[in-house]
Amino acid sequence: MKNDFKRIKEGKTELLVPSVSLSEKVPPKNPAFFNPSAKWNRDVSVLIYKTYASFSKNARTFADSICGVGARGLRTAVEVPKIDTVYLNDLNPIAIELAKESAKLNEIENKCVFDINEVCKFLNFEQRDVRKFDIVDLDPFGSPSPYVDCVLRSVNNHGLISITATDTAVLCGVYPNVCYRKYYGFPIRTDYCNEIGIRLLVSFIALNASRFDLSVIPYFCHNNLHYMRVYLKVVFGNSLANSVSSKIGHLKHCRNCNHRKVENLKEHNVLCEICNSKCILAGPLWIENLFDFEFVKETLNVLEKDEYLSSSETNYKRLLRMMQICKNELAYPFYFETDSIASKAKKSSISLDKVINSLIENGFKASKTIMNDKGFKTNASSNDIINALYK
Ligand SMILES: [Zn+2]
Secondary structure, X not given: XXXXXXXXXEOOEEEEEEHHHHHOOOOOOOXXXXXHHHHHHHHHHHHHXXXXXXXXXXXXXXXXXXXXXXXXXXXXXXXXXXXXXXXXXXXXXXXXXXXXXXXXXXXXHHHEEEEOOOHHHHHOOOOOOOOOEEEEEEOOOOOOHHHHHHHHHOEEEEEEEEEEEOOHHHHOOOOHHHHHHHHOOEOOOXXXXXXXXXXXXXXXXXXXXXXXXXXXXXXXXXXXXXXXXXXXXXXXXXXXXXXXXXXXXXXXXXXXXXXXXXXXXXXXXXEOXXXXXXXXXXXXXXXXXXXOHHHXXXXXXXXXXXXXXXXXXXXXXXXXXXHHHHHHOOOOOXXXXXXXXXXXXXXXXXXXXXXXXXXXXOOOOEEEOOXXXXXXXXXXXXXXXXXXXXX
């Protein structure tokens, strides 16, 4: 039995994990789920929670609602000292046994509370001494959509929720009907589909929140091939919740000339302003900022000050690079991509730095985006971009 499990270190934290999860290409659910390649995802989480805890009075309790072997929750307990109590829950008793053993290895048993329960029963359990949490994480297999209500009911005012979606094919437009049924919005299969997917996810959470007189404010969102992840502040009260309709809209995309425009929910015009072709609409989706720029600046402060985070084992340079790009990222709700612009222009691709410089020289605003290594945000239209780059 002993050989079935291995002790590893991730960040500052000792973790007991199933050996098979370290050898198989796709980590299995049995005996318990642990994904070693999600280290980056958990490094980002630790940075975000640490930043949030650096300014918030409400950062004492953390709920890891589908914790697996407890990697994220245990790392939070060890690496974010301001958090007093971490609640770890999973339906799999073997996973919870491993999480308990790991808590002992890190000498944090007194900070950890364990539960073996269905996610919504755990989050909305009324007999616990703590009814609502300051930070709630939801990282399910596939879509988070069935659990979003329970997460929103379980978070404190001005608390933070972090939600992962791994059904990226759905949110990126491979299965539009599934996307509508899960997220009440249509995606578009296009070169910037990941940003549209994240905006659909935020819109879905924001509309669910508004039913409970809550509103959400994105602190940070990011993605990679296998998941999209959003960090949202939750604020109680009608007045802010009432403004949700101004933050949700449609995105119009012209397949012919690559033009895009945000449309208000009520008054959208489906013809392309540039070439007059009929456009496709994505949405409803979140059309406000995906980042809180003050928060992003604060993550950079945390990264600079924190000796541990700046050690090589934490993806420090990658975190720093991402947050620096994010700090300067323009707030337009979609990006363009160098290769797809080149293919529209039937020319060869130009490097991202040159593209951004040319646009700025031509009087436009332009920035990189964390959504895509070849992506850029600009107030130039698709025609303006081609004229600035190729004519
Ligand atoms: Zn067009």
